[in-house]
Amino acid sequence: xxxxxxxxxxxxxxxxxxxxxxxxxxxxxxxxxxxxxxxxxxxxxxxxxxxxxxxxxxxxxxxxxxxxxxxxxxxxxxxxxxxxxxxxxxxxxxxxxxxxxxxxxxxxxxxxxxxxxxxxxxxxxxxxxxxxxxxxxxxxxxxxxxxxxxxxxxxxxxxxxxxxxxxxxxxxxxxxxxxxxxxxxxxxxxxxxxxxxxxxxxxxxxxxxxxxxxxxxxxxxxxxxxxxxxxxxxxxxxxxxxxxxxxxxxxxxxxxxxxxxxxxxxxxxxxxxxxxxxxxxxxxxxxxxxxxxxxxxxxxxxxxxxxxxxxxxxxxxxxxxxxxxxx
Amino acid sequence: xxxxxxxxxxxxxxxxxxxxxxxxxxxxxxxxxxxxxxxxxxxxxxxxxxxxxxxxxxxxxxxxxxxxxxxxxxxxxxxxxxxx
Numbered sequence: 309x310x311x312x313x314x315x316x317x318x319x320x321x322x323x324x325x326x327x328x329x330x331x332x333x334x335x336x337x338x339x340x341x342x343x344x345x346x347x348x349x350x351x352x353x354x355x356x357x358x359x360x361x362x363x364x365x366x367x368x369x370x371x372x373x374x375x376x377x378x379x380x381x382x383x384x385x386x387x388x389x390x391x392x393x394x395x396x397x398x399x400x401x402x403x404x405x406x407x408x409x410x411x412x413x414x415x416x417x418x419x420x421x422x423x424x425x426x427x428x429x430x431x432x433x434x435x436x437x438x439x440x441x442x443x444x445x446x447x448x449x450x451x452x453x454x455x456x457x458x459x460x461x462x463x464x465x466x467x468x469x470x471x472x473x474x475x476x477x478x479x480x481x482x483x484x485x486x487x488x489x490x491x492x493x494x495x496x497x498x499x500x501x502x503x504x505x506x507x508x509x510x511x512x513x514x515x516x517x518x519x520x521x522x523x524x525x526x527x528x529x530x531x532x533x534x535x536x537x538x539x540x541x542x543x544x545x546x547x548x549x550x551x552x553x554x555x556x557x558x559x560x561x562x563x564x565x566x567x568x569x570x571x572x573x574x575x576x577x578x579x580x581x582x583x584x585x586x587x588x589x590x591x592x593x594x595x596x597x598x599x600x601x602x603x604x605x606x607x608x609x610x611x612x613x614x615x616x617x618x619x620x621x622x623x624x625x626x627x628x629x630x631x632x633x634x635x
Numbered sequence: 636x637x638x639x640x641x642x643x644x645x646x647x648x649x650x651x652x653x654x655x656x657x658x659x660x661x662x663x664x665x666x667x668x669x670x671x672x673x674x675x676x677x678x679x680x681x682x683x684x685x686x687x688x689x690x691x692x693x694x695x696x697x698x699x700x701x702x703x704x705x706x707x708x709x710x711x712x713x714x715x716x717x718x719x
Contacts, residue, residue: 314713316713324719325719327714329713329714393696393697393698470719490713490714492714492715492716493719494718494719495715495716495717495718495719496716496719497714497716510706512706513713513714514708514710514711514712514713514714515705515712515713515714515715515716516711516712516714516715516716517712517715517716517717518715518716518717519717519718520717520718520719521715521716521717521718521719522715522717522719523715523717524715525711525712525713525714525715526711527715527717529717531707531708531709531710531711531712532705532706532707532708532712533705533706533707533708534701534705534706535702535703536701536702536703537701537702538701539705539716540716541716541717541718542718543717543718544718545718546717546718546719574717574718576716578701578704578705579698579699579700579701580699580700580701580702581699584698584699587698588698606697606698606700607700608698608700609700609701609704609705623700623704624704625704625705626704626705626706626707627707
């Protein structure tokens with residue numbers, strides 16, 4: 309990469325790592341201040357692990373009509389749109405299914421818990437896995453900002469909220485500073501404003517696409533550049549844990565209420581926004597082999613990695629000779 | 636003789652009206668056919684999704700493709716996209 313110098317800031321948020329890149333180094337401080345403010349309100353709105361969040365209050369309301377903020381309504385609207393566009397494969401009513409398989413606290417705390425304790429929790433909750441209530445169990449009145457969950461639905465916005473927040477931060481930072489910006493929230497990437505140019509006038513933001521966002525820029529994978537929009541990666545290799553000798557991960561198949569059994573270990577998708585990219589990458593993991601045709605028909609650039617490291621690409625994604633390494 | 640002239644004029648008028656009516660119908664049919672041809676030829680442009688960025692996609696009825704796909708690059712990236 310021969311891109312011009314950009315300023316970088318890395319920090320922790322949402323139990324993962326956030327990175328800001330700005331094309332005009334003098335704007336990094338204001339970019340960070342904007343990101344801090346925006347991410348704080350998103351966390352307060354939709355964290356599943358904060359009892360004071362709007363999402364926790366809604367989940368605890370036992371089906372009662374609940375008043376919500378405009379921000380929360382927007383976040384839920386994005387989750388419902390993702391469900392609609394994927395025929396329910398990316399479903400926000402996976403909260404109870406995630407808790408049932410032990411993911412009921414911040415992931416760092418989940419990893420720190422003793423395996424025996426996790427097994428005990430899981431046995432206690434092991435009540436009939438099955439199809440999740442479904443996104444149509446979520447009633448949202450955007451005008452009056454009222455919500456209601458039916459059929460025992462419990463919300464989890466993990467599939468869309470982080471990506472939505474990346475889009476929002478990138479848009480606001482670019483608008484406020486005039487600088488090009490890339491926001492990465494745990495590998496969910498949004499870019500806005502003018503991208504950095506290299507010496508031949510092309511340029512863009514260099515992104516290493518790999519299984520684990522924390523693996524570093526030299527990890528097995530592929531390097532690409534993006535100039536705008538979003539890029540997101542979903543994988544079953546990360547945010548995984550074992551319960552009673554059984555491997556769990558966080559991508560729930562709504563049809564079974566259990567971790568998706570996919571032919572793909574990792575899927576990366578580029579789209580016009582990060583939330584669209586993450587919607588597609590999550591749906592691709594759940595859809596398995598059928599995802600190839602779906603992504604091609606949609607014209608979405610994507611990189612799909614099988615468990616043996618073999619790589620497939622769609623929609624103009626740069627050719628990757630692979631394999632992408634073993635896990 | 637005068638009566639014949641009147642009859643002749645009426646026949647000529649009716650023939651003219653029929654001719655104009657027929658021409659009008661033909662012109663209309665040709666217009667409909669042309670409209671259909673134009674719709675077939677250019678209709679796909681209405682389905683092209685105008686790429687947008689960010690949360691402006693909120694009301695869009697489909698996942699929106701990027702303005703341009705990722706480009707190949709060498710070496711390490713500035714950031715990493717992987718699961719978290």
